[in-house]
Structure formats: C-alpha cells, structure tokens
Amino acid sequence: MNPVQATTTAQRSRIGERVMAAINRDPLTAPHRTRNDALLAVAWAALATVTALLGDRELRPDALGWTLLFAAHVPLVWRRRGPLLVLLAVMVCIAPYHALENNHAAPIFATMVVLYTVAATGTVRRTLLTGTAVLGVTLLLNAVTNPDGTAELLRISGWVFAFLFCGIDVRYYRQFVAAIVERAERAERTREEEARRRVAEERLRIARDLHDLLAHSITLIGVQTSVAAHVLAADPERLDRETVAKSLDDIAETCRTARGELRTTLDVLREQGPAGQARGPLPGLDGVPDLVETARLAGARVESAIRVREAPPAVGAAAYRIVQEALTNVVRHAGPEPAVRVELYEEQGALRVWVTDDGCGADPTPDSTPDPTPTPDPALAAAFDLQSPGYGLVGMRERARSVGGTLDAGPRDEGGFEVRAVLPTGTDRGDER
Template sequence: MAVINRDPMDAPHKTRTDALVAGGAGALSVVLALLTDPARSPDALGWTLLLASAVPLVWRRRNPLLVLLAMIPLLAPYHALDNAHTAPIPQTWIMLYTVAVTGRPLRTVLTGIGVLSVMLTVVLSINAHQGLELLRISGWVVAVLFCGVDMRVYRQYMASVLDRAERAERTREEEARRRVAEERLRIARDLHDLLAHSITLIGVQTSVASHILTVDPDRLDRSAIAASLEDIADTCREARAELRTTLEVLRDVRPDRGDRDEAEGPLPDLASLPALVRAAEAAGARVDLAVREPAGRLAPATGAAAYRIVQESLTNAVRHAGTGVRVRVAVAPDGGSALRVTVTDDGAGPPKHGPTPGFGIVGMRERARSTGGTLDAGPRAGGGFEVLALLPLQEKGTAP
C-alpha cells in the first residue's frame, strides 16, 4: 500500500528501479516473441528493434510522453516487418500506464488515440487480418490507460486525505501549545498575586516591628510588637494554605481528584474582600471598602478576577505608598451586564521607570481579559493612582 499510495515521480531510486523494469520488460518480450507466434519470429533487425524499444523505459519517469514518442520509431518498423505483434506488449503497456498515471486525463485520452491510430495504420497497411486481430486486443490498451487514470485519481485522493490529516495534526499541536502557554501564564499570575501580596504585607509589618524596636527602645511597646508579629504569622499561614492548594492543582497529588482542574476549595470571591482589607490595614493602610453585589448570580471566574484585582491593587498601594496610604475600594454593578471594580489611592503608584519592572498591572489586565472584561490603570489627574476594571457578570454562553 505504501508503494501504491506513493507518487511515482517522488519515489526513491527511480533510475535504478526503472532500469530493472526495462530489463524485465525486454526479457518478457523475448519470451513472447519465441512462444506466442513462432512463425513470425523476428530476424536480427527485428530482435534489435524489439530489445531497443525496452531501453527508453529506464527514463520513463523523467519525461513519460517524450519516452513514449521515442519508442514509436522503434516499434513502427518492428510491426512493419510483420514480426510477432504481441512481443512488444510489456514495454508498450508499461509506458502507456506511466503516461496515464503521471498526466492529466485529457493527455491520456489523446495519447491513447494516437498510439492506437499508429498501430492500426502500420499493421493494416501490411496485413488486414493482423490489423483486425490487433483491433480486437486494443481494448487492453484502453484498459491500461484507464487503470493509470484511476490510480492517479486514487493517489490524489489519498494525498488530499493525508494533507487534511497533517493540517489537523498541526492544528492540534498548535492548540496544545496555546493551552500550555495559557496555563503557564495563569500559573504565573496566581503565584504573583499570592506571593507578591503576602511578601509585601510581611515586609511592611516587619518594618513596623523594627521601627518600634529602634525608635524608642526604653519605652518598648510589647503589645504592638506582638500584634505585628501575629499579623506576620497570620499572613504566612494564609500564604502557605493558598500555595499548598495551588501546588496540589499543579501536581495533581490527590487520588480522589479525578480529572477536575479546579482547586478543592471554592474560588475567592467578593465575600473574601474584607479579609484583604484587614490585612492591608494591619500593614498600615487606611482602606474604605464599599461592595454592592449584583442581584443575579455572579460568575465564579468574575468574582475571582475581582478579588485578585483588588488584592494586587492593595499590594501596590502598600508597597509604593507605604504606611498611611488611603485607599478606596468600590465594587458595584455597572448596568445589568458588568461589574465595576474601582481602587483608588493617594499614593504615586508603581514607578514608570525602574530597574526591575513588575508584572502586577500586566497580570491584572490579563485576568480581566480572561473573563471578557477590560482594565485601565494609571495616575489620576488630581493625584494618586486608580485601577478601573469592568468585568462581565456572567460567563460567555451562560444565561442570566
């Protein structure tokens, strides 16, 4: 089947294979000349013409039509000398099949008409009886031509099937690469949101404890230091729990998870925003939270995106503005199809030019786009920094 499906023009070792085919056709012609019609056994010139007619088969795949035309001046004198007319059949059929299998059907039809016309003209001019006999067996010539055309059509069909299969395979590979890239991006966002928020709060709370210890060591405020250290411990526990959940999803170590892609616990949503506010206030920020949940059901992905956007905005505010920054968080429906998330502060926001630019704003925009929403972030005209996100209330394709 591999040989049949393969295009003969692209087959390896064409010349060597065709040389063997030419030798086999010449040997079979000799056998036919000796056995089929001993009364018309060729003379020396006939044997020369018969064997010479098989030689062009060596180059039959380089230019099939030209090779066929080169055989006609050899076969016409052979038949004109009234030699055994069935002897050249092997090389004739092989060459006709090659022309049919490598060319268009119109060329094949014209070639068949031309070959039959030459054969009948030459043989009828010598012996009318032999001409009628040749006319009766000319059906085999037509059958060979149609066999070549049919094989050509079959190979074209198989080539189209393989081409479609290759395109489908390439599409699957591209889809797999796209999914891997999206998953890596999602993991990067989750780890950034988790670690950046926790590390920032720990850093601020550690600075507060260090400040208390160094400013006035004689009047040590043990309760303030204890509260700061307790906040650090709480932040570490929360970060460890979220990190463990993320790693369980990535490593899939739980045998009872099956094929689920979600974490075991529920996704963070609007109800978890007060905990973020408390953590930011423990780091020294002053936060005003205003949440008005939509009347209908909120898509889990939208709630999680709103939570992460608020989390990153509070982290940036505490990191870049320091303790004492004032932050206002407002979450409310915007019309009937979107959720508006606004976070403003009176700080300077992330630096535009720095040695190590972060990925916080980029990650927030990607989170908003992953739900079908948009996000804008930048300095306010009156001072401070603002993050504004519009997120769809429902997932795509979900009825309200």
C-alpha cells in the first residue's frame, strides 16, 4: 500500500469512527446539541428551498407558502428538548402548507427528522402512537388534496414507517452499546476492587509473617541476652561461664533460625521462581516441639501433649504460628519461670490448639542464689519493645480464620492466660501463610 492509499484509508477510518460516535452518543446529552440542531435546521431549510424551486412551477410556494415552509424548520433547533412539542409545531406549519397545494416534497426533510427524533428518544409505544397520528393527518390531507393519488399515499406511508423504524433501531442500538459500556465499566471496577483486595491481603500476610518471625526471635534474643547480662552483673567473682556461654550460643542459634526464615520470606516477596519453590516447606506440626524447647530455654516450664500425627499443610502452618505467638506472649508477659501447657489434639474433624499459662513465677529472694532466668531488665525490655502491646492476638485470629477456624484468648479465672483455637481439618485450604 502506497502512502496516498494509506492516508486515504486512515481518513476514511476517522470519518467512520466519527459517524459511529455520533450514532452511539445519547442525543439528549450530546455536547453542543442546540448549535448543531440550529445548523441542521438551516441546512434542511436550504434543501427544502432548492427542492421547491426545482420542482413543478405550478406547485411553487407563494409568500404564505414560503413563510409556512421556513417556519416549519425553526422548531428543529429544539428537537431534542421536546420532540413531541416540536413535532406538533412542525405539523401546525406543514398541514396548511400542504392544504394550499404547495410543493409536497419540500417539507419532507423537516418532517422525517422530527419523526426520527421522536422514535430515537422515546418509547416504542409512544413512537407508534405518534406515527399513527402523523400518518392519519397526512393521509387525511392527501385524501382532500389528491383523492386519486394512491401511489402518493403509499410513498408517504413508506417514508413515515421507514424513519420511525430507523429511529427505533438506533435507540435500541444505543441502549445495547450503553449496556456493553456499563458492563465493561462494572467489570473494570470489579477488577480494580479485586486488585485492591489482593494487595490488602498480601500486605496483611506480609505483616503477619514478619510479626510472627521477628517478634518471636527478638523476644527470645532479648530474654537470652538478659540472662547473660544478669549472670555477668550478679556476682562477677563467681562468674558462671557455662551459663553465659550457653546463653550466647542460644542467641546465635536464634539469630541463625531467624535469618533463615527471613530469607525465605524475602524470597517469597521477590517471587524468585515458582511460588511453591520460592516459599519452601511450610512450618507445621513437626516444628511445635522445637518451639516448646525454645520456650524452655527462655525460662518457661513447658509441658506439651501433641496427640495428632498430621494435618493439612495450611492447618499445620496455622497451628504452628498460633503456638509460636502464644509462647512468645508467655515469655514476654507471664513473668519468670511461667508454667505453660501446650496441647494439640484432633476432635470432631478439627485440630484443637490449647496453650495455657499460670502467669506467675517464683520471685527470687535477696539471699537466694541468682535465678538464671530472671525477668528481662528494663533496658532490654525498652530496646526490644517487650512490654508494649502489639498485633499478636489479631494475628492469631487471622491465622485461624485463614483456614476457616476460630480462636478465643483471654485471662483465666484461676490466673494466667489461655489461647484456644479450633482449626477444621476436613479440607485442605491451600498454601496459606
């Protein structure tokens, strides 16, 4: 295709787009509609003048006929605002024009434009009633002025019905286009809402993962560091090097574990490789004994009863995180040497998690041997924010809801705190962390 042909094709395409845009546009809300209708009325009046002048000399309008012909085009300026009133005004001018035996073809353009506007902007019922009335008046005038004009009668009826059905067809087409546009906009809004919802869920999941990882690790590091600091400051002359070394080893091990989990979480966020490979294995029930042992190293007296062998991955991961957060809260808030019990068992198609503590420990007396697991000192507590309320309970409830379960947490009547969760195991709900 040469450049000239390409330019011609592009121009035709733009013209076609403009025509379709004009057809698709709602005539009642189109911009500059009054100005455009005024220009249309002038053009139609000029066309009617040419038709009357080129027609039969005997039917050429006289002064009154010209006045009625031009007056019939004036209401076209407001044809969109009140189609029926404009049609009535046009018929008031055209009826005597035809009765005076003027050129009958000249006012056809104005009449058909008004009929089209009525059909394109009104209901089908109103259009048919209006068309019947107009056709009745027209046929009555034709019968009076030209009783033998059967061909003229058929021609007039055909034009009236043609423009009415053309207007009805355009109206339905516009409704169809509007419905498609509305459906597309609704679908776009739905996609945007879904995207926002997924972003919110992803942000919540990231916050939950980071909280579970960092809160647990930093709490343990804070407690272990406090133990080492207490041993060093309690009696420097009788330094228990083994206890200090063990505390430092525990801190190093906690840091290595936290670093590994943090790296796994960052790999997920960066989407390195397929989702299943990037995430690595989910923590599950097999990791609960390690949580128990870690809590013991932090000074808690933990008893565990795990009477369940396996669970769906998502349920196992939720149970692991709930136990992790519950033990972290115990280490942070329950005081020195809290007595803790962790139970996991399956009952009625659900994994039940129960973590309780007594919320109190034996306070060391001034003359007693220094307690190797004291309460974290105020400086460490402030540094690691160990005493401020956080999102632990909210995160545990979200973990339970993510697999269709429930979680209750609160103080016990006999003292201490308890966490109870019921996690359905009947259906694997996917990889949810």
